[in-house]
Amino acid sequence: MKNKSQMKIQQMAFMLIAVTLFFVLVGMLVLVWKFSDLRETATALEEKEAMLLITKLANSPEFSCGRAFDYGGSACIDADKVMMLKENIGKYPGFWGVKNIEIRKIYPEGEEICSLGNYPNCNIIRVKGDEISGNYISNFVALCRKELYEGDVYDKCELAKLMVSYEEQ
Amino acid sequence: MIKKINRKGQEEMVGFALIIIIVAVILLIFLRISITKPEKEAVESYEVQNFLLAGLQYTTDCRDAYEFRSIQNLIFDCNDEKDCEDGRKACDVLKSQLTEIIEKSWQIGQEEPVKAYEFKILSDEVEMLKIARGNITSNKRGAIVPLSRAGASIDIIFSVYY
Numbered sequence: 001m002k003n004k005s006q007m008k009i010q011q012m013a014f015m016l017i018a019v020t021l022f023f024v025l026v027g028m029l030v031l032v033w034k035f036s037d038l039r040e041t042a043t044a045l046e047e048k049e050a051m052l053l054i055t056k057l058a059n060s061p062e063f064s065c066g067r068a069f070d071y072g073g074s075a076c077i078d079a080d081k082v083m084m085l086k087e088n089i090g091k092y093p094g095f096w097g098v099k100n101i102e103i104r105k106i107y108p109e110g111e112e113i114c115s116l117g118n119y120p121n122c123n124i125i126r127v128k129g130d131e132i133s134g135n136y137i138s139n140f141v142a143l144c145r146k147e148l149y150e151g152d153v154y155d156k157c158e159l160a161k162l163m164v165s166y167e168e169q
Numbered sequence: 170m171i172k173k174i175n176r177k178g179q180e181e182m183v184g185f186a187l188i189i190i191i192v193a194v195i196l197l198i199f200l201r202i203s204i205t206k207p208e209k210e211a212v213e214s215y216e217v218q219n220f221l222l223a224g225l226q227y228t229t230d231c232r233d234a235y236e237f238r239s240i241q242n243l244i245f246d247c248n249d250e251k252d253c254e255d256g257r258k259a260c261d262v263l264k265s266q267l268t269e270i271i272e273k274s275w276q277i278g279q280e281e282p283v284k285a286y287e288f289k290i291l292s293d294e295v296e297m298l299k300i301a302r303g304n305i306t307s308n309k310r311g312a313i314v315p316l317s318r319a320g321a322s323i324d325i326i327f328s329v330y331y
Contacts, residue, residue, distance in 0.1 A: 007178040014182065018189040025196040032200065051215045075222040107227070107273045140219040140274070142226035154236055157226040159270055 050137040054162055057096060058141055063162075069144045069155045077103065077162065079145040083119050086127045100129035100136070100165040103143060107159045120145055129165075136165035218312040221327050224270055225314065231255075231262040240266065244325070245318055248292050260298070268300055275329060277303040285330040292323050306330045 057063060058077055062085050065076035082103060085092075103125040110123035143160035146153050225241040231253035232238065238246060238259070243266075246259035253262060267288065277283050285303025289296060311328035 004178075011178070011182065011185070014185055014189070018185070018192075021189065021193060022196075025193065025200070029196065029200055075219045076226060107270045109273055139216055140223040142223040144226065149237070154228075156228045156237070157239065159223055159227050159274065 051139070053098075053164060054137060054139040057098075057101070057164065058139075058162055060096075062092075065142075065144050068146075069157070075140065076142045076144055076157070077160070079103075079120065079125070079143045082125055082127055083114065083116065086114075086125060087116065089128050092128075096128070096164075098128070098164045098166055100132050100163070101127040102129075102132045102163045103127065103141070103160050104163060105143060105158055105160045106140070120147075132163050132165050134165055136163050138163040214310040214312060217310055217327055217329055218314075220274060221312050221314045221325060224267075224274075225325070227266070227270060229262055229266050231257065231259060240270075241316065244290060244297075244316065244323060245321065248297065248321055248323065264298060264300070267298070271300060272302075282331055283329055287326075287328045287330075289326045290323060291326065292321060294324075297323075303330065 055074070059074060063077050063082060065078045068078060069076060105123040108123075112118065112122040112124065114120075114122035114125045138161045141160050141162045142157045144155055144157040147156040148154075225239065225244075227240045228237050229240060229243055230237065231243060231246075233246070233251070233254055238253070240263070243259050243263045247263045249259075251259045253259060271286060271288055275283050275286050277285060283303075285305045286301065287305070288298075288300040290298040308331040309328050310331065311326065313327075314325045316323045316325065
């Protein structure tokens with residue numbers, strides 16, 4: 001009788017341990033999934049924010065191609081306009097809330113920094129600030145300008161990246 | 170009688186312990202899979218989308234009687250089997266320029282975040298041009314830009330594998 005009771009107690013103890021272990025593991029599994037979702041949500045939000053900032057910049061009147069170019073879509077930047085903006089960037093203190101704005105030609109590529117002296121035979125337009133450093137976001141844009149060919153003006157668009165770095169906190 | 174009860178109890182305990190071990194092992198395997206799941210990098214499909222939109226506007230060195238052709242125009246020229254003013258075939262110029270643009274824009278390799286890419290142009294769902302490089306992985310981001318002109322329906326599909 002005593003043995004039977006001991007057996008029952010042992011069975012109960014095992015049962016309790018097993019149930020506890022089971023719920024602990026299930027809980028851990030749920031937590032891992034939850035945190036994994038959180039990370040994905042945070043990444044998605046960061047992506048969205050970066051996209052919004054770059055899109056906002058590229059589509060702002062100071063940058064966008066507008067109707068001056070045949071293919072002036074949402075990812076089109078007017079290089080001529082941007083060069084003038086670069087020369088007058090002092091008139092826009094804190095306007096975009098970013099530290100640096102740089103437009104770098106991807107194709108054709110090169111390391112020549114643009115100034116009024118060498119434009120358009122250059123590759124990097126530092127619109128605001130110095131060289132991009134630290135954390136930055138970027139996206140592809142078409143960098144368009146007006147060119148002359150045998151006396152006719154035509155639209156010349158190249159592939160570039162609009163790069164923006166934030167103010168350091 | 171007591172021996173019989175004891176054996177029965179022992180069998181129950183062993184069976185129960187086995188069930189617990191099996192359940193625990195299954196749960197641990199699930200945990201391991203979910204923890205070691207390859208972390209997705211912050212890959213931007215909008216980046217691919219913008220690449221396509223910006224790339225289509227690129228002005229090539231192929232000129233017709235009126236203007237230098239953009240990639241977008243060159244795609245239609247290629248579809249219509251047209252030539253550039255200097256005699257080159259629109260399709261040849263399109264392929265060489267696109268290959269260069271993609272290679273400069275998307276560095277691929279084992280050390281790079283991008284492992285492979287695949288660029289396709291479909292004309293009425295028939296493959297017109299394909300540029301692919303690298304080893305395809307399961308982590309893919311892509312974009313499609315549909316174009317249509319004079320009855321021709323063209324889809325430009327670009328996929329990047331991380």
